[in-house]
Amino acid sequence: MYIELCVSICDYQTALQHExxxxxxxxxALLCSDVYCDNGxxxxxLAIYAxxxxxxxxxxxxxxxxxxxxxxxxxxxPGWNExxxxxxxxxxxxxxxxxxxxxxxxxxxADIMRKTRSRYHAAIRQIRKQQDVLSIPA
Numbered sequence: 069m070y071i072e073l074c075v076s077i078c079d080y081q082t083a084l085q086h087e088x089x090x091x092x093x094x095x096x097a098l099l100c101s102d103v104y105c106d107n108g109x110x111x112x113x114l115a116i117y118a119x120x121x122x123x124x125x126x127x128x129x130x131x132x133x134x135x136x137x138x139x140x141x142x143x144x145x146p147g148w149n150e151x152x153x154x155x156x157x158x159x160x161x162x163x164x165x166x167x168x169x170x171x172x173x174x175x176x177x178a179d180i181m182r183k184t185r186s187r188y189h190a191a192i193r194q195i196r197k198q199q200d201v202l203s204i205p206a
Contacts (some may be wrong), residue, residue, distance in 0.1 A: 079132035087124035159188040
């Protein structure tokens with residue numbers, strides 16, 4: 069995790085340097101020595117300059133820093149495919165087999181179905197608890 073973050077920061081710095089090279093230096097407004105300058109042209113030029121710098125920062129971040137969507141957004145839960153999906157498929161298999169056997173209350177098929185359901189739901193609870201660790205907020 070730490071190494072990935074360092075790589076993302078280095079990628080961001082490189083992308084930002086590249087983006088900032090395309091920002092035009094507007095010398096008239098930047099070299100104005102009047103601290104109380106109320107020249108409308110200078111104010112407009114500085115606003116454009118600040119906007120270009122912000123845009124460069126945002127574009128660099130978008131290109132280099134990975135993000136995950138928030139839970140509920142597109143139904144994604146970080147770590148689901150690795151930790152929960154295999155248990156879900158086992159549970160579905162045993163649940164369907166249990167249904168095919170007439171949904172018995174006792175017996176080996178019912179016991180295995182309950183055990184796989186329990187493991188599946190426990191994995192869901194665990195992944196939700198660990199959600200902050202598994203994702204970087206957007």
